[in-house]
Amino acid sequence: MSTIVCAISGNAAEHPVFSPKTGHVYEKQLVIKQIESTGKCPVTKEELSKDDLIDIQSNKSVRPRPATATSIPGMLTLLQSEWDALMSETSELKSNLETNRQQLSHALYQHDAACRVIGRLLRERDAARAQVATLQEELSNSTPASRGAGREEAEMGLTPEIIKRMEELAGTLSKTRKQKNFPDLTPVADIKKFTCVGSHPIHQSTAPGILCVDIHKNDPSRIVTGGVDGQVILFNAEKEKMAQKLLGHSKKVTSAIFHTGKDVVVSASQDTTAKIWTCSGADWTSPWTCAHTVRRHQAEVTEVCVHPLGDFLLTAALDKSWAVTDINTGRCVKHVKGLDTSYPAMKFHPDGLILAAGGEDNKLAVWDIKEQVTVATLDGHEGPIKALSFSGNGYYLATGSADGTVKLWDLRKPLNIQTIKVSDGPVNSVAFDSTGQYLSVGASDVKVFNFEKKTSLGETVSLGDHSGGVMGVCFSQHARMLASVSMDRTLKLFKAK
Numbered sequence: 124m125s126t127i128v129c130a131i132s133g134n135a136a137e138h139p140v141f142s143p144k145t146g147h148v149y150e151k152q153l154v155i156k157q158i159e160s161t162g163k164c165p166v167t168k169e170e171l172s173k174d175d176l177i178d179i180q181s182n183k184s185v186r187p188r189p190a191t192a193t194s195i196p197g198m199l200t201l202l203q204s205e206w207d208a209l210m211s212e213t214s215e216l217k218s219n220l221e222t223n224r225q226q227l228s229h230a231l232y233q234h235d236a237a238c239r240v241i242g243r244l245l246r247e248r249d250a251a252r253a254q255v256a257t258l259q260e261e262l263s264n265s266t267p268a269s270r271g272a273g274r275e276e277a278e279m280g281l282t283p284e285i286i287k288r289m290e291e292l293a294g295t296l297s298k299t300r301k302q303k304n305f306p307d308l309t310p311v312a313d314i315k316k317f318t319c320v321g322s323h324p325i326h327q328s329t330a331p332g333i334l335c336v337d338i339h340k341n342d343p344s345r346i347v348t349g350g351v352d353g354q355v356i357l358f359n360a361e362k363e364k365m366a367q368k369l370l371g372h373s374k375k376v377t378s379a380i381f382h383t384g385k386d387v388v389v390s391a392s393q394d395t396t397a398k399i400w401t402c403s404g405a406d407w408t409s410p411w412t413c414a415h416t417v418r419r420h421q422a423e424v425t426e427v428c429v430h431p432l433g434d435f436l437l438t439a440a441l442d443k444s445w446a447v448t449d450i451n452t453g454r455c456v457k458h459v460k461g462l463d464t465s466y467p468a469m470k471f472h473p474d475g476l477i478l479a480a481g482g483e484d485n486k487l488a489v490w491d492i493k494e495q496v497t498v499a500t501l502d503g504h505e506g507p508i509k510a511l512s513f514s515g516n517g518y519y520l521a522t523g524s525a526d527g528t529v530k531l532w533d534l535r536k537p538l539n540i541q542t543i544k545v546s547d548g549p550v551n552s553v554a555f556d557s558t559g560q561y562l563s564v565g566a567s568d569v570k571v572f573n574f575e576k577k578t579s580l581g582e583t584v585s586l587g588d589h590s591g592g593v594m595g596v597c598f599s600q601h602a603r604m605l606a607s608v609s610m611d612r613t614l615k616l617f618k619a620k
Contacts, residue, residue, distance in 0.1 A: 127181055129153065130166050140176040145169055148179065253370040279449065279456045286493050292432055293474040300473055300516050305558045309602040311573055311583060313619040314561065317605060319588045321616040325358055325365055326350035333608035336595040337380045343599035345407060347388055348608055349376025355390045359408065360616060366408040369400050378427045387450065389436055391424035397438045399450055415453025419446045425467045431475040439469035439480065459495050468510050473517040481508025481522055487532065503530055503539045510552045514559030521562050523550030529564055531580060540578050545570060548592065556598035565593035569607045588615055
């Protein structure tokens with residue numbers, strides 16, 4: 124029986140085809156590949172297409188074994204060759220795998236380096252944006268050199284009209300602030316159950332530390348903080364996330380507070396300025412912009428406080444001066460300079476006719492707003508006074524000092540009626556709640572006191588959740604919630620469970 128042989132390979136064809144054009148027989152798969160690649164017969168080099176091929180009907184032939192597989196030694200040789208080829212291929216695959224691993228490791232290293240570079244560039248971009256915003260704001264507020272000297276001295280002064288408004292408001296407030304019953308106030312038993320319900324590291328880790336905190340009087344979900352990173356952060360306590368970031372200060376923010384009647388935030392900084400921020404939209408979570416910058420001081424601004432009228436801002440600085448500024452225009456009303464000491468802490472009385480100032484000379488000074496003179500000086504602390512707070516009825520004043528004590532003063536006499544040793548370190552913050560029934564203290568930890576007697580405070584609860592010094596504390600309305608900030612970079616919220 125004859126065998127049909129492929130003209131290309133010389134082997135028996137399993138699927139033979141015949142071309143009348145060339146007169147040759149081909150293996151079908153081989154000749155089709157040749158036609159698809161060259162369009163010619165590989166034997167005669169003539170033009171050839173698939174239509175020129177005719178299938179040949181033939182019996183299926185069985186390929187004979189190769190001569191090397193006809194004996195046991197030959198089969199062993201074949202198996203050995205296959206094994207050697209397999210080992211060679213395995214070795215090559217291992218080599219390729221190692222190469223791919225090295226390439227992947229290098230790619231991952233490059234990706235990590237790229238992420239670090241991107242992170243650094245983003246930080247530099249944010250810093251550059253903050254600087255640009257500061258420069259733009261400075262340019263917008265700048266005046267020609269010929270007017271610069273005059274502007275420094277151009278104070279509005281506390282005019283008779285302003286004094287009259289303050290006196291009228293004080294007369295109204297003095298009638299309402301003597302309330303003794305507060306049905307909505309959180310009871311002492313619930314204050315004792317206060318526990319941390321939220322801890323939020325909202326400021327930069329590269330400059331850790333939050334120095335001040337305030338809660339909006341009418342909306343406890345609004346919280347503002349100021350940090351060592353120079354940022355003012357608006358935090359939404361209800362959604363537990365940052366609402367806005369206010370950039371503009373070039374150094375640490377020492378004080379930040381809400382205006383109770385407007386969507387306004389006021390901040391003070393070590394960069395010698397205070398800024399008045401306003402919301403650009405109806406919703407407080409909308410973007411905020413700097414409306415005015417107070418540049419009356421030559422050293423760190425340590426405290427800001429809004430007058431009960433809502434139109435005037437008090438700033439105190441380490442250049443031994445304090446100033447009153449019109450919030451609406453940013454213009455200086457009165458700048459009192461050349462004092463005997465600097466005041467790290469200073470606040471308006473709830474009536475708005477006097478202010479209290481805690482000095483670096485360890486003394487507490489009470490100033491008359493109308494005459495801008497000291498009407499009382501109270502001694503007692505053995506270290507600089509770092510914080511103070513008026514009670515809601517205006518009768519009492521609490522001060523915290525670097526000597527680790529909190530002193531309670533009766534302003535009607537005036538004298539110190541109680542001294543509480545709080546910490547071996549400094550007391551950084553004191554804050555009465557809106558009713559004046561509770562006093563929160565920030566030192567090495569958070570402590571809350573209440574009036575156990577008419578003129579005596581007793582400790583209610585101690586909260587040691589912070590891992591760093593507590594720099595700021597603040598109650599929400601009716602003492603439903605307590606917020607604290609610390610050098611551990613966290614804002615912590617406390618509620619009764």
